Amino acid sequence: NIFTQQPSYFSDLDETLPTVLQVFNNILHKCGLQCEGASAEPQKLEERVNVTPGNMPLQELKDIVLYLCDTCTTIWAFLDVFPLACQTFQKHEFCYRLASFYELAIPELESAIKKRHYEDNSVFADLWRRISHSRKKMIEAFHVLINQVCLQPILE
Secondary structure, eight states: OHHHHOTTHHHHHHHHHHHHHHHHHHHHHHTTOOOOSTTOOOOOGGGOOOOOTTTSOHHHHHHHHHHHHHHHHHHHHHHHHOGGGHHHHHHTTHHHHHHHHHHHHHHHHHHHHHHSOOSSHHHHHHHHHHHHHHHHHHHHHHHHHHIIIIIHHHHO
């Protein structure tokens, strides 16, 4: 594993995690949802947006769901193959931030996907499959984190 060959990669991971967490904030912002957590920033009054997942253009909704799916799958795959990274993720309160994001964004996105009228039903099927996959990978990543950070130390 590359981290054992080059231990300084742990500090690189530590420096990169705020950027990973910013992905979730960006999605919340694009959906017009309030960011919560340590990096929540005040919003300028003129920047207020009335865009929600339910009224945004279809292409924008697709882009957000694809971005989310890719991000969640990548995070889960990384943690699955390299569970030692969980400690670094936890230093950045990743479980809390992921749970907050999940609670704010997933119901809104699922509702928007279900309620939207589609000219092509395959678009609905694809979006639903991807949001479901994203949800599953968030839960699996959370499970890996809890297992490595909380349960394994107790068992050892």
